[in-house]
Amino acid sequence: MTAQRTPTVETVRALVATHLGMPAEGDRPHADEDLWDLGLTSLNCLRLMLRIEDTFGVTLPERALKFSTFRSTTAIAIAVDEARAEGMPSDNGLRTGHHNRY
Numbered sequence: 619m620t621a622q623r624t625p626t627v628e629t630v631r632a633l634v635a636t637h638l639g640m641p642a643e644g645d646r647p648h649a650d651e652d653l654w655d656l657g658l659t660s661l662n663c664l665r666l667m668l669r670i671e672d673t674f675g676v677t678l679p680e681r682a683l684k685f686s687t688f689r690s691t692t693a694i695a696i697a698v699d700e701a702r703a704e705g706m707p708s709d710n711g712l713r714t715g716h717h718n719r720y
Contacts, residue, residue: 623649626674626695633673634691637666649692663688670694676701 627649634640634647638657647656658666666688671677678687678701687697 624695626698627691629673630670630695630698631691633669634666634694637662637669647691650690652689653691654689658688670698674698674702677706679704679706 631647631649634653638647638653640646640656647653667678676698678697687693
């Protein structure tokens with residue numbers, strides 16, 4: 619299955635690449651590539667989630683905290699689009715009590 623290259627997928631891909639220290643150029647990580655195989659860990663998964671929330675101005679629902687959501691850039695993009703559709707605006711750092719969350 620090949621994922622569509624939506625603006626959300628492309629932005630998530632760039633954030634993931636930067637977060638994992640991958641070169642900004644190129645096509646990696648691929649939309650359905652397993653991020654855990656690329657070095658994503660539980661701790662940096664949480665940091666990545668906070669960066670994604672801030673970038674897109676949404677608060678991901680609790681179900682997105684399951685690490686399986688962060689298996690691929692496509693899965694993350696779907697969670698972001700669902701949060702947007704459900705009208706889940708950003709909490710602006712209130713959930714963690716500060717604004718520099720990562």
